[in-house]
Amino acid sequence: MLSRLKKTAHRKKIxxxxxxxxxxxxxxxxxxxxxxxxKADYYSExxxxxxxxxxxxxxxxxxxxxxxxxxxxxxxxxxxxxVIHSQIEDAETVIDVLCKELGLSREYVTQRVEKYSSIERxxxxxxxTIGDRIREYxxxxxxxxxxxxxxxxxxxxxxKVLGFTGSDNQGIIGLEVVxxxxxxxxxxxxxxxxxxxxxxxxxxGERRIEPVNxxxxxxxxxxxxxxxxxxxAQQAMAxxxxxxxxxxxxxxxxxxxxxxxxxxxxxxxxxxxLTVDVNKDVTDKEKQDLLNxxxxxxxxxxxxxxxxxxxxxxxxxxxxxxxxxxxxxxxxPGYIIVDDRKIKCHKVAGHGGETFVQGTMNSCNPVFxxxxxxxxxxKYYEYFEKFGLKTKTGVDLPGEAGTIMHxxxxxxxxxxxxxxxxQSFQITxxxxxxTVSSIINGGNRVTPHFGVKVMNMEGxxxxxxxxxxxxxxxxxxxxxxxxxxxxxxxxEGTGKNGKIEGFRIGGKTATSQTLPRGSGRYIASYIxxxxxxxxxxxxxxxxxxxxxxxxxxxxxxxxxRQLFENILPYLGIMNxxxx
Amino acid sequence: MAAQRxxxxxxxxxxxxxxxxxxxxxxxxxxxxxxxxxYSASSYTAYLExxxxxxxxxxxxxxxILGLIAMTVVANIPYHFWERFAVLAYVVxxxxxxxxLTPLGISSHGARRWFKIPGIPLQVQPAxxxxxxxxxxxxxxxxxxxxxxxxxxxIVLMFLAPLPQxxxxxxxTSNLSSAIIVVGISVLMIFVADPHYKKYLVxxxxxxxxxxxxxxxxxxxxxxxxxFRIRRIAIWLHPETDPEGTGFQTLQALYAIGSGGIWGKGxxxxxxxxxxxxxxxxxMIFSIxxxxxxxxxxxxxILMFILLLWRMMIIANNAPDLFGAxxxxxxIGHIAIQVILNIAVVTNSIPNTGISLPFISYGxxxxxxxxxxxxxxxxxxxxxxxxxx
Numbered sequence: 001m002l003s004r005l006k007k008t009a010h011r012k013k014i015x016x017x018x019x020x021x022x023x024x025x026x027x028x029x030x031x032x033x034x035x036x037x038x039k040a041d042y043y044s045e046x047x048x049x050x051x052x053x054x055x056x057x058x059x060x061x062x063x064x065x066x067x068x069x070x071x072x073x074x075x076x077x078x079x080x081x082x083v084i085h086s087q088i089e090d091a092e093t094v095i096d097v098l099c100k101e102l103g104l105s106r107e108y109v110t111q112r113v114e115k116y117s118s119i120e121r122x123x124x125x126x127x128x129t130i131g132d133r134i135r136e137y138x139x140x141x142x143x144x145x146x147x148x149x150x151x152x153x154x155x156x157x158x159x160k161v162l163g164f165t166g167s168d169n170q171g172i173i174g175l176e177v178v179x180x181x182x183x184x185x186x187x188x189x190x191x192x193x194x195x196x197x198x199x200x201x202x203x204x205g206e207r208r209i210e211p212v213n214x215x216x217x218x219x220x221x222x223x224x225x226x227x228x229x230x231x232x233a234q235q236a237m238a239x240x241x242x243x244x245x246x247x248x249x250x251x252x253x254x255x256x257x258x259x260x261x262x263x264x265x266x267x268x269x270x271x272x273x274l275t276v277d278v279n280k281d282v283t284d285k286e287k288q289d290l291l292n293x294x295x296x297x298x299x300x301x302x303x304x305x306x307x308x309x310x311x312x313x314x315x316x317x318x319x320x321x322x323x324x325x326x327x328x329x330x331x332x333p334g335y336i337i338v339d340d341r342k343i344k345c346h347k348v349a350g351h352g353g354e355t356f357v358q359g360t361m362n363s364c365n366p367v368f369x370x371x372x373x374x375x376x377x378x379k380y381y382e383y384f385e386k387f388g389l390k391t392k393t394g395v396d397l398p399g400e401a402g403t404i405m406h407x408x409x410x411x412x413x414x415x416x417x418x419x420x421x422x423q424s425f426q427i428t429x430x431x432x433x434x435t436v437s438s439i440i441n442g443g444n445r446v447t448p449h450f451g452v453k454v455m456n457m458e459g460x461x462x463x464x465x466x467x468x469x470x471x472x473x474x475x476x477x478x479x480x481x482x483x484x485x486x487x488x489x490x491x492e493g494t495g496k497n498g499k500i501e502g503f504r505i506g507g508k509t510a511t512s513q514t515l516p517r518g519s520g521r522y523i524a525s526y527i528x529x530x531x532x533x534x535x536x537x538x539x540x541x542x543x544x545x546x547x548x549x550x551x552x553x554x555x556x557x558x559x560x561r562q563l564f565e566n567i568l569p570y571l572g573i574m575n576x577x578x579x
Numbered sequence: 580m581a582a583q584r585x586x587x588x589x590x591x592x593x594x595x596x597x598x599x600x601x602x603x604x605x606x607x608x609x610x611x612x613x614x615x616x617x618y619s620a621s622s623y624t625a626y627l628e629x630x631x632x633x634x635x636x637x638x639x640x641x642x643x644i645l646g647l648i649a650m651t652v653v654a655n656i657p658y659h660f661w662e663r664f665a666v667l668a669y670v671v672x673x674x675x676x677x678x679x680l681t682p683l684g685i686s687s688h689g690a691r692r693w694f695k696i697p698g699i700p701l702q703v704q705p706a707x708x709x710x711x712x713x714x715x716x717x718x719x720x721x722x723x724x725x726x727x728x729x730x731x732x733x734i735v736l737m738f739l740a741p742l743p744q745x746x747x748x749x750x751x752t753s754n755l756s757s758a759i760i761v762v763g764i765s766v767l768m769i770f771v772a773d774p775h776y777k778k779y780l781v782x783x784x785x786x787x788x789x790x791x792x793x794x795x796x797x798x799x800x801x802x803x804x805x806x807f808r809i810r811r812i813a814i815w816l817h818p819e820t821d822p823e824g825t826g827f828q829t830l831q832a833l834y835a836i837g838s839g840g841i842w843g844k845g846x847x848x849x850x851x852x853x854x855x856x857x858x859x860x861x862x863m864i865f866s867i868x869x870x871x872x873x874x875x876x877x878x879x880x881i882l883m884f885i886l887l888l889w890r891m892m893i894i895a896n897n898a899p900d901l902f903g904a905x906x907x908x909x910x911i912g913h914i915a916i917q918v919i920l921n922i923a924v925v926t927n928s929i930p931n932t933g934i935s936l937p938f939i940s941y942g943x944x945x946x947x948x949x950x951x952x953x954x955x956x957x958x959x960x961x962x963x964x965x966x967x968x
Contacts, residue, residue, distance in 0.1 A: 010774075010904055014771055014911075018889065031928050033874065195854050
């Protein structure tokens with residue numbers, strides 16, 4: 001009886017134990033349902049990522065094309081040669097072939113081939129013909145992937161404007177950076193299924209995501225003008241032993257930049273090769289600083305004291321405000337007293353009695369100081385801001401420098417006097433060209449730019465780039481008066497070296513001494529435009545630290561004259577003065 | 580089902596004794612399915628490592644055949660024959676563990692858990708021997724204690740008996756999971772032997788509460804402090820935070836299970852077995868089953884194990900005496916604990932610890948000793964006298 005009872009007790013307990021186990025298993029079944037139905041997508045996604053190896057297919061970068069349709073930044077097909085350790089069958093042959101074809105040391109190749117890694121790059125940027133030749137050997141474990149490399153057919157023309165690209169084809173400086181989002185393509189991928197060691201599982205095949213090529217950028221630059229301006233700049237630099245020469249050519253009506261030269265330029269296909277000689281033991285940092293210096297675009301990244309060319313702005317403000325008319329008379333004794341300071345005219349003997357027009361033709365400092373003082377600090381500052389001189393031009397290049405100007409509170413009469421003839425403050429050459437353009441084009445402050453439109457490689461227009469224009473900077477009347485005065489400056493005044501027979505040219509020269517004063521370093525510059533009555537092209541030439549004669553009228557004006565002599569007929573601007 | 584068969588057999592009256600063919604069928608099915616999955620899970624890595632894709636399959640097949648022979652022999656020996664060896668078995672199970680420290684010992688996967696018997700190409704894991712010996716010894720002990728089994732003294736004695744082996748397995752072979760199984764088997768046997776309920780209910784509730792409190796404490800603790808085990812538990816809760824270290828295997832198992840879905844990728848189509856999942860043919864084989872055969876296949880495997888436990892429960896309940904019943908209970912405990920812990924580890928329901936899936940995971944000594952245990956169960960089944968019932 002007792003044993004019977006005990007046995008029943010055991011049975012019950014055994015049953016309970018087994019039922020408990022079954023319940024736990026049912027719970028685990030629930031867990032499985034959760035993992036395999038609710039979380040199935042999550043885990044299979046992660047697993048797929050783990051199983052697939054990516055090889056990227058580079059997209060071709062968009063080209064840069066000038067206004068005549070000339071391709072100035074292009075792509076060249078190059079190859080990247082890699083080895084996959086686990087797939088190599090005959091290591092000796094692989095090493096032999098790669099050494100021979102790629103011209104690499106045996107030691108280097110052996111090390112790479114024998115290294116245990118999923119994929120080891122032997123050499124990139126290999127010429128396509130060599131890549132094809134290696135492919136023909138059909139060696140197991142050797143991969144030749146095609147790739148694109150930026151190629152600049154004009155190597156150093158407009159180098160500081162175009163910029164170049166880095167190892168991943170991303171823009172480093174210039175237009176390549178600014179228009180990155182249009183130019184860069186979207187890389188494609190080849191996804192191969194592999195095991196944990198990276199060995200391809202062949203029956204799984206491969207998935208391809210095709211790359212999307214970048215879009216072409218059409219710019220306003222004219223390579224013919226750029227090329228000629230570069231020659232002129234190089235000649236001037238050599239002749240005057242100057243440090244650098246910049247030439248800026250723009251359409252003053254719409255802000256399209258036709259040429260931007262900064263010699264010395266550098267080779268876009270070898271952007272890391274210094275143009276200046278350095279001794280071998282420069283540190284990496286020093287070398288980088290030198291490279292950054294070499295890549296600087298003087299027209300935009302650097303500021304300078306504009307000197308007498310800035311008198312155009314003072315004149316515009318004076319005429320607009322009515323404190324001076326072309327007929328107003330002045331007297332120049334060779335200096336002018338402002339507060340307690342005596343400011344000299346460049347002609348020590350003085351220009352004597354002269355009208356405002358004659359004063360401009362003579363580039364007489366006391367005349368412009370007088371105009372400035374008549375306006376007063378408040379008004380002058382107001383015009384300075386109204387002309388947009390305190391803001392950046394908005395040019396589509398990176399790193400535009402801002403204007404360095406006295407604050408209004410710190411500006412007394414002496415500061416006002418110096419600013420009136422273009423000293424004691426700094427602007428970029430681009431700023432000067434833009435402001436003068438807006439004064440002579442009827443008062444429209446245009447945004448200087450290169451980018452015109454974006455098209456895809458098939459030639460469909462994607463986007464026409466638009467730029468803001470601020471109207472009414474000066475009245476049409478003031479603009480017309482200044483065009484006349486500036487034409488006289490060229491035909492009869494200080495700018496007569498800019499004169500071209502048969503064309504109506506306006507312009508203004510400048511000679512500014514760089515800081516510190518008395519160093520004997522000058523900047524000679526000249527800004528000219530044509531036709532004088534309806535400006536279609538404006539050009540600024542700046543010669544940095546010329547040796548010997550350093551006057552803007554003698555050093556810089558002839559550069560623009562030679563340029564105009566060639567490009568005006570080319571642009572179809574003919575014989576305007578034969579009315 | 581069993582009752583029906585019993586009735587059927589009674590009518591024919593051909594045999595006095597009962598042979599549990601359905602249990603035999605379940606065992607053979609699990610063994611066969613296991614070998615299929617071992618081949619599927621290991622062929623890729625086996626080929627890479629040994630140049631023979633059937634390397635693991637061949638070894639498992641050999642062990643299974645030896646195991647089946649041993650099972651047949653044991654099944655035909657009346658189980659009371661073994662009663663006299665109970666004390667010897669206890670001594671052997673203690674003595675055999677330190678053998679791994681002798682030159683006969685083999686280390687693998689960073690632990691010294693095996694030794695080889697000279698002259699035979701098979702390796703023996705003393706933990707497996709200890710499990711079998713413990714079942715035999717405790718079954719005898721319960722019978723010896725008789726009515727005293729329910730007393731405090733009896734329970735303490737039964738609980739203390741397997742501790743030396745468990746501690747040695749843990750400390751010497753650094754195999755915590757096997758130690759847990761040995762203790763687990765004895766706890767289950769105590770539970771069945773003792774007619775009382777209350778204290779087990781209290782202890783069970785206490786244990787569950789303790790575990791919950793511990794996990795809660797660890798969640799609220801900075802993972803940087805605390806030792807290896809605590810870190811392991813922290814990784815269990817967030818395996819993706821440690822994809823390179825301990826969490827790696829767990830995460831790989833989850834990838835495999837998750838990518839299986841309801842119907843699986845199909846037999847042989849697992850991606851995770853291509854060297855991504857360590858121990859794919861071993862402790863982690865269940866995740867490969869999930870990946871290839873889906874939720875469907877996983878449920879089929881779990882159902883197979885439930886059927887196995889069910890059959891053994893019937894045998895235990897109908898055993899002619901207490902000794903036989905306790906032997907079967909021990910085997911039930913062994914298999915149930917391993918199945919539950921293995922599936923729980925693979926699905927990351929508990930922290931990662933190495934436990935193989937009975938009959939299916941690769942492992943020669945494991946399958947051999949399991950088959951010997953099944954021989955014992957079949958031997959008990961044979962003694963069920965149908966006429967009496």
